[in-house]
Amino acid sequence: MQITVEIPDEIAERLNQVWGSLSRRLLETVVADAYRCGEISTAEVGQILQLPSRLETHAFLKRMGVYLNYDEAELEQDLQTLKKFRAQ
Template identity: 40%
Template sequence: MTLTLNIPDPVLRRLQSLCTDVPRAVLEGFAVESYRTGTLSCAEIGDLLGHTSSWDTQAFLAEHHAWPAPTLEEVTSDIASLHNTRVP
């Protein structure tokens, strides 16, 4: 699929001053946010970005500090673990 975005010229100039490949930067930004929100999996991010290994995808996500948002169950479990490991 090909996607066309209309970016106002002042915004485009600003983006071009920050990076040499604006379409790739937009795609990577979408990928990072999609992973953080749980919309796309790590494997899907790898496919989207054309990575040849899961290591490349994991390195990309780590470089962008992209971690999936924790679920309520994960937070509850972490809190319970902290309460159980507290030193009196």
């Protein structure tokens, strides 16, 4: 999907100078907010932004000031995995 945003040229040029690609910055902002609201997953963040790894996705979210959606069930699963590896 392609979305058009109207911004006065002089402001868009100034923002492009500060941020680099204004369109990329807008995409990143929308994606970070969608993740923050629980509308998309970590994997979808990486897919939309074409990030090469989960670590890159986590780094992106950290840069954007977004905490990972990590609940108690995921913590328990990680603890069980850790116990399994320690037992080996």
